[in-house]
Amino acid sequence: MRDRPTGIDETALASVLGAWDIEPVTLTHAPVGFGDHHWVAAEADGRRTFVTVADLAHKPHCGPDTATAWTGLSRAMNTAAALDSALNTPYGEPALVAPLRTGTGETLLRLTDRYAVSVFPYVDAPTGRFGQLLDPGARRGLVERLAQLHGTKPPLTTPAHHPALPDRPLLDAALAGPPRFRAESGPYAQRCDVLLATNSAALRTTLERFDSGTARLTSAASTAPTVVTHGEPHPGNSLDPGGRTLLIDWDTVALAPPERDLWLATDTPAELSHYAELTGHHPDPALLAYYELRWALDDMAAALGVFGTRHTDTADTRQTWEGLVDAVTALADRRR
Incomplete structure (x- = not known):
């Protein structure tokens, strides 16, 4: 999304990232994609991760309400994480960018009742656009x-x-x-x-x-x-x-x-x-x-x-x- 969201507390978001052992020095809003909100988290040692905040109130393909959308999105993120190990190239390189797991194995955490957080490796590579x-x-x-x-x-x-x-x-x-x-x-x-x-x-x-x-x-x-x-x-x-x-x-x-x-x-x-x-x-x-x-x-x-x-x-x-x-x-x- 291009607009910076007003209903998301970045201090609370930084706190949630601790479950992935991420301690961001900066959280930079990334105005990309459509539907979810994104940030780049940069740590003191220079490591970066890509953070996605999903609006469960607007995920009808995952579920008609926030509770069922949470379950549907969790299943989707766990599926992608499982595919990450099964879908490698012949040279052992990854074929997808999958969500990272927390220390307790979760791929999705709640920020609020409405918003959910997932974290991905940061890949410094160009992306295209829909219709290209x-x-x-x-x-x-x-x-x-x-x-x-x-x-x-x-x-x-x-x-x-x-x-x-x-x-x-x-x-x-x-x-x-x-x-x-x-x-x-x-x-x-x-x-x-x-x-x-x-x-x-x-x-x-x-x-x-x-x-x-x-x-x-x-x-x-x-x-x-x-x-x-x-x-x-x-x-x-x-x-x-x-x-x-x-x-x-x-x-x-x-x-x-x-x-x-x-x-x-x-x-x-x-x-x-x-x-x-x-x-x-x-x-x-x-x-x-x-x-x-x-x-x-x-x-x-x-x-x-x-x-x-x-x-x-x-x-x-x-x-x-x-x-x-x-x-x-x-x-x-x-x-x-």
Whole structure:
């Protein structure tokens, strides 16, 4: 997140880091990513670690409330830590940046009832951004890393993926008809009304198509294989130190069809064929399209959740608005 959070006490955060034997001299807010808040902790000896504070009130894929989201996020972090030892390169190098464990073996600690802390090794390497077009070599490296991940035995803690949208009620309410948003909620409320009114018919039809795909995927007759998937393997969630691909940001890890990851990694037939050569699984075009559609609807729901409540004009809400416009435009254009 780009905005510095006002509800997080950095003194309390520094105290929690003691469970990882970290005594930060400085905590520097890192305005990166979207959804979680991040800091870099620097100790007196120069060692740095990357600190993530998750907002459990806004983790619907982990659980509908803070209590269940805590359990879901804990399972995800423990899964990533278990994968760290199972998912090494042939040269013994790591294939992901996994959460560090405390002295008592925990990967996640509470900061407050709402916020939870995890700690990661600091990797000094460039990261990309969502929507960035990777060069062919980087895309091939990402496809190969996903093939390796998908072929790994799932840790017992791996969460199950539920295709249905966790924030679906927000979409239904927003498309039910005006008035959808109260103007006093903030500067983007009425803009949401106009955007949805202009595209409501196309969006309703798209939701019906998504529901049909979800029903097929969750039916007893579904033959779609399930593997350990990352969930969001876009360029913003990978690092490239010295020509390697390291996957980061594991809160969406889950057992799901491989296509949940693959649609984000590449749409190039040759690279999808390379994945099939590595794994024996030929990606299903219908599932690739389904998960692309699900991503856009999920983004749309998350943005509507922001603008349906009190908000102001900040770097984060501007980014959220741009994402909402992109998602609605893509969904409506696809329908047309």
